[in-house]
Amino acid sequence: MSNENRKNRNITFICILSFSIIFIGASLIINYGSQIEVERIATSNHVAEATITKVYCSDHGKVDYIYKVGSTTFSGSDYSCSASLCKDRKLGDKITVHYSGSDAGISRCGSVDKAESLILSQYIFLFFLFVVLLIAAYDNWRQRK
Numbered sequence: 001m002s003n004e005n006r007k008n009r010n011i012t013f014i015c016i017l018s019f020s021i022i023f024i025g026a027s028l029i030i031n032y033g034s035q036i037e038v039e040r041i042a043t044s045n046h047v048a049e050a051t052i053t054k055v056y057c058s059d060h061g062k063v064d065y066i067y068k069v070g071s072t073t074f075s076g077s078d079y080s081c082s083a084s085l086c087k088d089r090k091l092g093d094k095i096t097v098h099y100s101g102s103d104a105g106i107s108r109c110g111s112v113d114k115a116e117s118l119i120l121s122q123y124i125f126l127f128f129l130f131v132v133l134l135i136a137a138y139d140n141w142r143q144r145k
Contacts, residue, residue, distance in 0.1 A: 010140075013136075013140050017133065017136070017137060020129070020133050021133070024126055024129060024130055024133075027122070027126055028126060031119060031122050031123060031126070034115075034119055035119050037100075037106045037108075038108065038112060038115045038116055038119060040100040040102060040103065040106055041098050041099060041100045041106060041107070041108060041112055041115075042112045042116070043100070043102070044100055044101030044102050045098050045100075045101070045112060046069075046098070046099050046100070046101050046104075047096055047097070047098055047099075048067040048068065048069060048096075048097050048099060048107075049067065049094050049095075049096060049097075050065040050066060050067035050076070050094070050095050050096070050097040050107075050109065051065060051066055051067070051092060051093070051094060051095075052064070052065050052089060052090070052091055052092065052093045052094075052095060053065055053066055053075070053091065054091070055086060055089045055090070055091065057086040057087060057089075059079075060079050061079060061081060061086035061089075062077060062078065062079050062081075063077070063078065063081045063086075063089060063095070063109065064076070064077045065077070065078075065095060065097065065109060067097050067099070067107065069099065069104040072104065074099070074104055074105050074107065076097060076099075076107040076108075076109065078097075078107070078108050078109040078110065079118075081095060081109040081110055095109050096109070097109045098110075098111065098112055
């Protein structure tokens with residue numbers, strides 16, 4: 001392999017590796033924020049009836065909703081409201097939301113257990129992505145020798 005080809009290959013690899021590390025880091029930060037919210041709900045779990053205000057079937061079954069706690073209205077958005085039922089969801093449908101007693105603005109429309117398992121699966125995905133990147137980095141380093 002010529003020096004020019006090797007240089008181009010190394011630059012491409014460094015760019016891909018840098019982007020991947022930034023992606024993994026950002027994903028970990030976002031996932032950690034979701035984990036904190038779910039833990040706050042689990043610590044003081046309250047339930048309310050919410051009304052669906054928007055349905056995004058093409059976005060993994062995401063729904064927007066509003067719910068009342070006392071005289072205050074809150075809004076939320078979540079993916080864990082069962083994507084398999086998305087086509088059956090309509091504006092104005094009632095769903096059950098779980099919210100934090102310490103901050104009623106933190107809510108999930110699925111169960112806390114389901115949200116926790118989703119977060120765990122995202123951590124597992126990021127771990128395997130990190131392992132693949134390590135293997136690719138090692139392979140690239142080994143080929144330089």
